[in-house]
Every structure is written in structure tokens, then in C-alpha cells.
Amino acid sequence: MSTRKSKVKLLKNMPGVVRASIDPFLVRATNNPERIMFILHRVTGVIIVLYLFLHIYVTSNTIDSARWNSLMEQFGASIVNKIGEFIVAGAVIFHGLNGIRLLLVEFFGVGIGKPEHPKPPYIAPSLRAAQRKAIYIVAVLSVVGWIIAGILIFTGYLELPL
Amino acid sequence: MIIMARSSRLNIWQYITAILLILVLGFHLAERIPGLSPLGVESYEESLEAHKVETAYNKYSIILSILLITALFHGLNGLRGILLEYRQTSNWTLLVNIIIIVLFLGFLAFGFRTIYIHIASP
Amino acid sequence: MVARSKFQELLAATRQPPKEVTIRVKRYDPETGKVWYQDYKVKTFRGMTILDALLQIKEKIDHTIVMRYSCRMGVCGSCGVVVNKKPSLACQTQIAAVASEDKPIVVVEPLYNFPIIRDLVADFGDFFNKHRAIKPYIIRKDPDEVEKGEREFIMDPHDLHEIYEYSLCIMCGLCYSACPVSAGDPLYLGPQALAQAYRFIADVRDEGYEERIKIVDTEHGCHRCHFAATCSAVCPKMVDPASAIQRLRKIVFMKTLGFWKKKKITQIAGPLKEPLRQIEAKYAVENILEGVDPEEQAKREEKIDLEL
Ligand code: HEM
Ligand code: SF4
Ligand code: SF4
Ligand code: FES
Numbered sequence: 120m121s122t123r124k125s126k127v128k129l130l131k132n133m134p135g136v137v138r139a140s141i142d143p144f145l146v147r148a149t150n151n152p153e154r155i156m157f158i159l160h161r162v163t164g165v166i167i168v169l170y171l172f173l174h175i176y177v178t179s180n181t182i183d184s185a186r187w188n189s190l191m192e193q194f195g196a197s198i199v200n201k202i203g204e205f206i207v208a209g210a211v212i213f214h215g216l217n218g219i220r221l222l223l224v225e226f227f228g229v230g231i232g233k234p235e236h237p238k239p240p241y242i243a244p245s246l247r248a249a250q251r252k253a254i255y256i257v258a259v260l261s262v263v264g265w266i267i268a269g270i271l272i273f274t275g276y277l278e279l280p281l
Numbered sequence: 282m283i284i285m286a287r288s289s290r291l292n293i294w295q296y297i298t299a300i301l302l303i304l305v306l307g308f309h310l311a312e313r314i315p316g317l318s319p320l321g322v323e324s325y326e327e328s329l330e331a332h333k334v335e336t337a338y339n340k341y342s343i344i345l346s347i348l349l350i351t352a353l354f355h356g357l358n359g360l361r362g363i364l365l366e367y368r369q370t371s372n373w374t375l376l377v378n379i380i381i382i383v384l385f386l387g388f389l390a391f392g393f394r395t396i397y398i399h400i401a402s403p
Numbered sequence: 404m405v406a407r408s409k410f411q412e413l414l415a416a417t418r419q420p421p422k423e424v425t426i427r428v429k430r431y432d433p434e435t436g437k438v439w440y441q442d443y444k445v446k447t448f449r450g451m452t453i454l455d456a457l458l459q460i461k462e463k464i465d466h467t468i469v470m471r472y473s474c475r476m477g478v479c480g481s482c483g484v485v486v487n488k489k490p491s492l493a494c495q496t497q498i499a500a501v502a503s504e505d506k507p508i509v510v511v512e513p514l515y516n517f518p519i520i521r522d523l524v525a526d527f528g529d530f531f532n533k534h535r536a537i538k539p540y541i542i543r544k545d546p547d548e549v550e551k552g553e554r555e556f557i558m559d560p561h562d563l564h565e566i567y568e569y570s571l572c573i574m575c576g577l578c579y580s581a582c583p584v585s586a587g588d589p590l591y592l593g594p595q596a597l598a599q600a601y602r603f604i605a606d607v608r609d610e611g612y613e614e615r616i617k618i619v620d621t622e623h624g625c626h627r628c629h630f631a632a633t634c635s636a637v638c639p640k641m642v643d644p645a646s647a648i649q650r651l652r653k654i655v656f657m658k659t660l661g662f663w664k665k666k667k668i669t670q671i672a673g674p675l676k677e678p679l680r681q682i683e684a685k686y687a688v689e690n691i692l693e694g695v696d697p698e699e700q701a702k703r704e705e706k707i708d709l710e711l
Binding site: 140221 | 410412413431433434436438487488489490513514515516517518519520525526564565566567568569571580581583584585586587588589628629630631632633635636637638639640641642643645646649650652653656
């Protein structure tokens with residue numbers, strides 16, 4: 120689609136992909152948690168790719184056992200690293216769970232309801248369908264999973280630090 | 282010209298790799314969890330000790346290889362999608378495609394090198 | 404929980420709006436390239452819409468403000484603007500729903516993701532071109548079936564129900580304005596065009612699905628959608644483009660894998676077995692105007708004075 124040729128100077132009014140991908144308040148539509156999920160999915164996806172690069176590089180040190188052990192010791196001593204690990208863990212948990220939902224919706228085309236004849240209060244079927252319930256399930260499971268991951272990462276064990 | 286070939290051939294793999302990732306990434310993460318870990322670890326730190334990692338590389342090298350390929354493809358193709366939404370000129374599209382392919386092949390080779398060295402040395 | 408906010412939004416419209424509201428309009432002057440926000444104080448009445456307010460401003464306060472509208476009743480789809488960051492039809496959004504006594508201010512901006520011609524008027528050229536690009540008409544292997552149009556296609560109510568929702572689109576562009584992908588990618592076909600692509604691919608009368616699938620199966624077609632579903636959340640006609648795109652993408656993927664075949668394509672209706680029953684129509688002669696023959700009256704030339 121080429122932009123039309125015309126003498127009028129048009130104002131470009133696009134917020135751009137960066138803002139659209141991180142600003143949940145760019146458009147304030149009611150009844151739209153899907154958009155928040157989209158933003159989180161994208162942000163967590165990018166976090167995980169960047170981590171993956173680092174991870175492939177760091178794990179190449181495992182070929183030398185002594186160096187790997189000392190590296191892990193150094194690594195575990197820093198709280199900043201632990202927090203970073205915690206964030207990546209949360210990102211993976213959310214991205215994976217929401218990914219299952221997106222897989223069902225985008226690839227298998229399920230959970231988006233059936234076409235309907237519009238009637239008041241005119242809420243689109245896909246915003247009421249199973250995928251919406253899946254959003255709440257994903258949100259709850261992500262928080263629970265993240266807390267468990269936090270306990271594991273910060274204490275080293277799967278027991279409540281009482 | 283911007284390449285307007287049938288892009289489902291590529292994008293379908295985004296979802297196929299996602300299905301695979303649920304399995305292999307799930308396994309990879311479970312290795313770290315005491316009680317669940319196939320490595321039989323007692324704590325998170327223990328799962329990262331050199332001899333446990335060594336076992337993981339030798340015993341589960343196939344799973345690790347699948348994880349490497351799928352995660353790299355899935356992540357980079359996702360990144361490519363975001364970058365294609367950023368600019369649409371043909372030069373940019375070409376640049377993105379080249380960078381993504383180079384990163385994919387580069388990290389793939391580097392990751393396989395690590396796996397190979399582990400299998401080769403008993 | 405979230406759905407309730409929608410009800411509250413609808414309920415708010417039944418209330419009395421604040422006596423006076425400030426309409427803050429984002430303006431653009433194409434000659435100087437200046438962009439600014441301008442405040443207008445407007446006296447309200449019960450049931451007043453954003454479009455009413457804008458027209459009042461144009462009539463009484465500032466003649467230079469420009470907007471687009473036509474039907475004033477949510478049918479033509481030309482009055483789309485962004486009200487308090489939500490793409491809405493100006494004629495379907497009541498002041499009472501978007502402003503309150505505590506916050507008697509409404510921000511009106513031109514539609515996002517469209518080039519702006521002036522003030523609130525967006526350029527729909529590319530948007531319509533994208534709609535054209537997906538071939539929004541019935542395509543038959545034998546074009547004469549449509550072009551000559553001697554007889555109708557068979558379509559049962561169930562087939563109609565499958566696409567009815569999607570066929571209600573009024574091309575207002577709100578979905579396009581709300582979509583986070585259109586916000587960055589001007590080549591993205593957009594929710595409106597993709598939903599219409601699905602609407603025609605799913606139509607049992609259509610045989611042009613192969614070419615249409617080729618058109619949407621590109622890097623800037625259906626694969627760019629990430630199901631943020633804001634399109635469905637803002638659509639004033641409950642078209643639900645988000646679901647149409649997911650169904651479309653499923654078809655595209657399954658076709659690539661070789662699993663998809665169009666289930667049903669209907670044929671043109673056969674010739675009638677018996678001729679239609681003819682009913683003789685007559686004007687009701689009694690009871691209208693005493694002594695006037697309607698047949699006579701219909702023939703009489705009406706003289707309308709057009710000179711004002
Ligand atoms: C548990 C496994 C995973 C599942 C089920 C999953 C699922 C998905 C799905 C379905 C999408 C497509 C979303 C869309 O385009 O609308 C996606 C996108 C993406 N994924 Fe994953 N994913 C997983 C793991 C990963 C990993 C390990 C990485 C990083 C290496 C990753 C990085 C990305 C990125 C960068 C995107 C693009 C995001 C966007 O365009 O908004 N994912 N994922
Ligand atoms: S799908 Fe809805 S929001 Fe989009 S153009 Fe059509 S009527 Fe407007
Ligand atoms: S569902 Fe797709 S088309 Fe609709 S707003 Fe989201 S990304 Fe855009
Ligand atoms: S003026 Fe026609 S839809 Fe608002």
C-alpha cells in the first residue's frame with residue numbers, strides 16, 4: 120500500500136511499535152485485559168530471548184568443571200544476579216502459560232466463542248469466551264508459579280521460609 | 282520489493298516450536314526443582330553444580346539439542362516479527378532477515394559446540 | 404468483573420451530564436504544521452453526544468474546527484474520533500458517559516494510526532485500499548453467475564449466521580485506530596480488512612478463497628496480529644474482528660498443512676419448477692381521501708418549488 124500522493128501535508132499520528140508494545144494506557148478501551156496480556160507476552164518474550172543469548176554463552180563454561188563451580192559460587196553470592204534470575208523465571212512462567220492460551224486461540228482457533236447476532240450490551244463474543252477465563256487462570260497461575268520460583272531461587276529449597 | 286511470499290510457511294513454526302518448548306523447556310526447568318528433578322537434586326544450587334550439569338549434558342543431550350534449536354528459532358522469529366513492525370522499508374526487512382539468520386546460525390553453532398564437547402569427553 | 408465496567412459505561416449514559424463541560428480538542432493545521440490542544444466550554448443537555456458538542460463548537464464558538472460526520476446515528480461510520488484515549492463514534496458517545504461532575508473535561512483527538520488531514524479529520528485512503536486489497540466481493544469461478552445475476556445463490560440461515568456478525572462492519576476505522584500492530588506497521592492490513600477477508604472466505608457463496616488467502620498470508624497480513632483484541636473491545640457494531648482474524652489464521656495454517664478444504668460452496672438456485680404465484684395488487688380505494696382515485700393521483704405531476 121503506497122501512501123497516497125497529495126498536496127496536503129498529512130500529520131503522522133502513529134504512536135509506533137515501541138509505545139504500543141510497552142504502554143498499556145496508549146488506548147484506554149474498557150473490558151480489554153487481552154491487551155495487557157499482549158504487552159506482557161511481548162515484553163517477557165524479549166526478556167527471555169536476551170537471557171537465552173546470555174545463557175548459551177554462560178553455559179559454555181560448563182566444559183571446565185572447576186571454572187563452572189567457582190562461577191556459580193560467585194554468581195550465587197550476588198543478590199542482583201538472584202533478582203535477575205527471579206525476573207527471568209517469572210517471565211518464562213508467564214510467557215509459557217500465556218503462550219499455551221495464545222496457541223489455542225491463534226493456532227487452533229478455539230476459545231473465541233461463536234459468531235452471534237448482536238444484542239445489548241454489545242460485548243463481542245471473543246471477549247466473553249473461554250479465552251477470557253483462561254486469562255484469569257494464567258494470571259493466577261503465573262503469580263503462584265512466580266512465588267514458588269522466588270522461594271526456590273532465594274532459599275534454594277522448596278520450603279516456606281518460616 | 283518487500284518480500285511478500287507466503288509467510289505462513291515460516292510463522293507456522295512459531296507455534297510448532299511453542300508446542301515443543303512447553304515439553305522441552307518444562308523438562309529443562311524441572312531439572313532445577315528439588316523433588317521433580319530427574320537429576321535427583323536436593324536443592325536449587327545443587328542442580329547447578331558441575332557434576333550434575335555434566336550428567337544433564339550427557340544423559341539428556343538430545344533434549345538439550347531440541348531445546349537449543351526450538352528456543353532459538355522461536356525467540357528469534359518472535360524478535361523478527363517485532364522488528365518488522367518497527368520499519369517496513371525493503372532495506373530494513375533485508376537487514377532484519379540477515380541479522381536474525383546470522384544470530385540463529387551463530388548461537389546454534391556455539392550451543393552445539395558446548396553440547397558436543399560434553400558428549401565427546403566422558 | 405471487567406465486563407461490569409462496560410455495563411457501567413452504558414449506565415452512565417442514562418445519567419444527567421455535568422452542566423458545562425470542557426471539550427479539549429487536539430487540533431492540526433496542515434498549512435503551518437502546528438499541533439495544539441484547544442479547550443472549549445460547552446453547555447450540555449441530557450443525551451448530548453460528543454458530536455453534538457463538536458457541532459455546537461463549530462456553530463457558536465469556533466468555525467475553524469473541522470470534523471467529519473454524516474448520519475449522526477452510528478450507521479455511516481464517518482465520525483470516528485478518540486475520546487479520552489478510546490476510539491469511539493462521536494455520535495454514539497454521550498457526554499454523560501465520559502465526563503462527570505468531578506471531571507468535567509473530555510479530550511477529543513483524531514483517530515490514531517491514520518494520517519491526519521486537519522483537526523479531527525483522518526485520511527482513510529490507505530484504509531479503504533486495504534479493504535479493496537482483500538477483494539471484498541463474491542468471486543465465482545464463472546463470473547457470469549454474479550455479473551448476469553439471473554438467479555440467487557442458495558444460502559441457508561445457518562450459513563448466514565456464520566458471517567452475519569462480520570458483515571455488519573461500517574468501516575469506521577475504530578478497530579484500526581485501536582490496534583497495537585497498526586500503531587507501528589502502516590503496511591499491516593488491519594483488523595477491518597482481515598475480518599472482511601474472513602467474512603468472504605467463510606461465505607458459502609464464495610469461490611475466491613484461494614486468492615484471498617494468498618493476499619492475507621504475508622508478513623504484513625494475518626500473521627502480524629497478536630490477539631490484543633482491542634479491536635473487538637472498541638468496535639461499535641460488535642463485529643468482533645479479533646475472532647475473525649483467529650479463524651482466518653487457523654484456515655491459513657491448516658491450508659498450509661494441507662488440512663483445510665472449504666466445507667461448503669453453494670450453487671446458484673435452479674430454475675423454478677412452477678412459475679411464481681402472481682398476486683394482483685390494488686390500491687386501497689376506500690378510507691383514504693374521500694373522492695380521490697389514488698391511481699389518478701399517482702399519475703398527476705407533483706410540482707415542487709426548488710427555488711429558495
Ligand atoms: C513454554 C514455552 C513457550 C510457549 C508456549 C510460547 C508461546 C508463544 C506464542 C504462541 C507466541 C506467539 C504470540 C503472538 O505472536 O501472538 C510467542 C511469541 C514469542 N515468544 Fe514464545 N513461547 C514459549 C517460549 C519462549 C521462549 C523460550 C522464548 C525465547 C527464547 C520466547 C520468545 C518469544 C518471543 C520473542 C515472541 C514474540 C512476541 C511478540 O511478537 O509479541 N518464547 N510465544
Ligand atoms: S470492524 Fe467494527 S470498528 Fe472496525 S471498521 Fe468495522 S465497524 Fe468499525
Ligand atoms: S486482535 Fe489483532 S487486529 Fe485486533 S487489535 Fe489485536 S493485534 Fe490488532
Ligand atoms: S455520524 Fe454516522 S456514524 Fe457517527
